[in-house]
Amino acid sequence: MIDLRSDTVTQPTDAMRRAIAEAPVGDDVFHDDPSVLELEETVAELLGMDEAMYVPSGTMSNQTAIKVHTKPGDVVLAADHAHIHIHELGAPYVLSGVTIQFLASENGNFTGDVMRRAVPVIPDSMPSSLFQPVTMVAVENTHNAAGGVPWPMERLRDVVAAADDVAIAKHMDGARLWNAAVALDTTEASLVDGFDTVSVCFSKGLGAPMGSALVGRKDFITQARRYKQMFGGGFRQAGMMAAGALYAVRHHRERLVQDHENATRLAMGLAETPGIEVESSATNMVYFKVRNGSAQSFEARCAATGVALIAMDDITVRVVCNLGVSTQDVDDAVEIIGEAING
Numbered sequence: 001m002i003d004l005r006s007d008t009v010t011q012p013t014d015a016m017r018r019a020i021a022e023a024p025v026g027d028d029v030f031h032d033d034p035s036v037l038e039l040e041e042t043v044a045e046l047l048g049m050d051e052a053m054y055v056p057s058g059t060m061s062n063q064t065a066i067k068v069h070t071k072p073g074d075v076v077l078a079a080d081h082a083h084i085h086i087h088e089l090g091a092p093y094v095l096s097g098v099t100i101q102f103l104a105s106e107n108g109n110f111t112g113d114v115m116r117r118a119v120p121v122i123p124d125s126m127p128s129s130l131f132q133p134v135t136m137v138a139v140e141n142t143h144n145a146a147g148g149v150p151w152p153m154e155r156l157r158d159v160v161a162a163a164d165d166v167a168i169a170k171h172m173d174g175a176r177l178w179n180a181a182v183a184l185d186t187t188e189a190s191l192v193d194g195f196d197t198v199s200v201c202f203s204k205g206l207g208a209p210m211g212s213a214l215v216g217r218k219d220f221i222t223q224a225r226r227y228k229q230m231f232g233g234g235f236r237q238a239g240m241m242a243a244g245a246l247y248a249v250r251h252h253r254e255r256l257v258q259d260h261e262n263a264t265r266l267a268m269g270l271a272e273t274p275g276i277e278v279e280s281s282a283t284n285m286v287y288f289k290v291r292n293g294s295a296q297s298f299e300a301r302c303a304a305t306g307v308a309l310i311a312m313d314d315i316t317v318r319v320v321c322n323l324g325v326s327t328q329d330v331d332d333a334v335e336i337i338g339e340a341i342n343g
Helices: 014-021 034-047 058-069 091-096 112-117 153-165 177-183 188-192 218-230 239-251 256-271 295-304 327-341
Strands: 051-055 075-079 099-103 134-140 169-174 197-201 212-216 276-282 285-290 316-320
Touching (some): 014 239, 034 197, 034 212, 058 091, 058 134, 058 169, 058 218, 091 099, 112 153, 153 169, 153 188, 177 197, 177 256, 212 218, 256 316, 256 327, 285 295, 295 316
Parallel strands (some): 075 134, 134 169, 169 197
Antiparallel strands (some): 197 212, 285 316
């Protein structure tokens, strides 16, 4: 099976498995697991921030950030179809008691002016208690629902400046920040400059078995550790999984360019396939529409003939190139998909 469902479906490499097996461990609840500490120090330095906190999932990382940045009743600004809302199943409402206000966006990114207009200007004639406080903006880079599109650097700077103007916290959901850095030929630190907190994922793109990190100021991460424990993220000998993540950070970031090239190759092949309309192709993702029947039945036909992909709705399909997909797999997938579209 050529598995193009996501970049989370990868298997650890032999070298990563050895790193996991040989990892020195402690008790992460006591914050004395040496492999976790090394991972946290490495990621904090890589992003140019004070401290990092290793957690089991990206959802926990994002939701912990929201919990610390906000109070119940606050408003969080985010692009439409943001992961923190759509794929985190209403967690901001349940765990933090906040409202997500969606901003009009293009390819998952919005302007500083759009963000400013979402923050109410309270007239002198009215009490501030009548207005719901906007206290945080969340940027998703790359934006999953927009097809893995990275934010342009100038747009990030614009939003950071606007958020500073209106005095709200700035969080980046950088689950695929690694892909954005490769696509823009820049460093991760440059992309997160000016943000208060950043979440990065080790199992998306980099191929680690599990885990994410929340990165920010030391005092913020100290508060975040309380909520990590509260949300059930206090795991014990976490160093084994942290060692896999550390190996991925050190050895798999540069190879992401291969996934991007494979996605481009896949998009070009699909664009020449009758019955398929390529909608977007960026970084390691390709979104396309099927014109013959439903996307769900097309997904089933592909699975039956050797390609796993995901129907996003009745006509839209997503494929994602990853650590386990070769150039030959891409060429084979184009051929199989072409046969399935007319099956």
